[in-house]
Amino acid sequence: MVIFIKILFYISGFIIFWAMIGYPVSLKLIDRFYKSRELEKDYNYQPTVTVMVVAHNEEKVILEKLNNILEIDYPKDKIEFLIASDNSTDQTNNIVREFIERHPEAKIRLYEVKTRKGKTNAQNEAQKTVTTEYLVMTDANSMLDRNAVKELMAAFTSDDIAYICGKLSIVNRQASDVSDSEAAYWDRDLVSREIEARIQTITAGNGALYACRNRDYYDFDPIECHDSSMPLYYALEGKRAICNHDAVAYEKAGEVIEDEFKRKVRMNRTILEVILPDIRILNVFKYRWFSYFYFGHRTCRYLLWIAHLVVLMSNIFLASNSWFYGATLTGQLLFYLLALIKMLTNSNNRILAIIYYYCVTIASQWVGVYNILTGKSKPFWEKAESTR
Structure with a gap:
């Protein structure tokens, strides 16, 4: 029995260590052999592009977003704009229509989703109306650098x-x-992500700004999000998902912990499925570095919720066995105590803030798991107001 609990303790401890420290450090060591690799770009490559903005009740930011995308530096005859409104019930659609009337020279379309099923469904529906070679997708509250589209296309x-x-x-x-x-x-x-892209492929993107070929677009289940599903899908198809950090989107992060917690719960709405979403990932002979990247960057992170519980419970059982287990238990309890102090005192100490933020992240994973098991996960969510 004791041996079994020790095994649980060390496996869980390794998962936590590898997700937060071991994997990032190992990447930097591996990258020493790939330093000579640089992201290739061809700025003469300027295919036709549709910039898709998905919006649900974004009346606070949609006008700024529309003005922002019109400032994009890209040949006007090769770029179109598509606003996919996910059953907006505020003034979003009216603002877009008025903007289109005031800018007849711009190729802007409004696609109205009749039934709200979330961002991914809106993208699936709107994509079927796209005829350009490429799709660039961006959020309503993400403001793009004027060279963003040019940079994305140059990297294909x-x-x-x-x-x-x-x-x-x-x-x-x-x-x-x-x-x-x-x-x-x-x-x-x-x-x-930069290292992963330089070596082979990234394991996840971000919803603020990304691009794919229109012919390669895939209709994902609405409960999924492109951030995590697209890179995985393409990697398993033998293709690469990379990042070009010269293509920049600017966005606000949540300024209050309640907003950030809700956002993370939403991000974890499929957490049980993405721990190991496809058994093929284990085939290191075929997928090479991607198998390693996914285990360290995704699987271990998606297991943090259960790893922290198991390492704590097993440590409590083992605490009386030796000074080592007593010390590790003391360390764990102190860690959670510091997070509690931050929550109760709202201290401005940065170390306390980071510890508290991390604990909130773990808690959001637990809520995500609970929602999945109770059938409460949904493909849509209420936006974080402090990010607008």
Whole structure:
């Protein structure tokens, strides 16, 4: 019995360590052998593009977004704009219609989804009306750098590149310790993604800005999101999903923990399925580095909720066996105590903020699991107001 519990303790501890420390460090070591690889670009490659913006009740930001996309530096005869309104019930559709009337020279269309089924469904429906060679997708609250589309297209230098995501730059980092913690997470994650892309393929993108060939578009189940599903799908098809961080989208992070928690719960609405979404991932001989990337960057992260519970429970059982287990239990309890202190005192200490943010992330995974098991997961969600 004791041996079994020790095995659980060390496996769970390894999962936590590898997800948060081991994998990022290993990537940097592996990258030393790939430093000479650089992202190839061809700025003469300027195919036809549709920029799709999915919106649900985005009256606060949609006008700014429309003005933003018209500033994109790309040949006017090769770019179109498609606003996919996911059954908006506020003034979003009226604002878009009025904008279209005021800008007859721009190729802007409004596609109205009649029944709200979420962002992915809206993309699936709207994509069927697209005739251009490429799709660039972006969120209503993400403002694009004027060279963003040009940068994305320039990186499609070979047929095996099926997906390219840009860089999400958080503009309100200093607004609160919540937005600062999210920005710190992104800074760390962007480094890993750049290395993964340089070596082979990334394991996930971001909804703020990404592109794919229109002919390669796939209708995912509405409960899924492109951020995690597209790179995985293309990787298993033997193609590459990469990032070009010179294509930039600017966005606000949640400034209050309630908004950020809801966002993370929404992100975890399929967490049980994505731990190991396809058995083929285990075939390292065929998928090579992608198998390694997915295990470290995705599987271990998606197991943090259960790993933390198991490592704590097993540690409680083992605490009296030796000073080592007593010390590790003390460390765990202190970690959670610091998060509790942050929650109760709202301290401005950055270390406490990061610990608290991490614990909220784990809690959101548990809520995601609960929603799945109770049938409460849904393909749509209420937006975080502090990100608008």
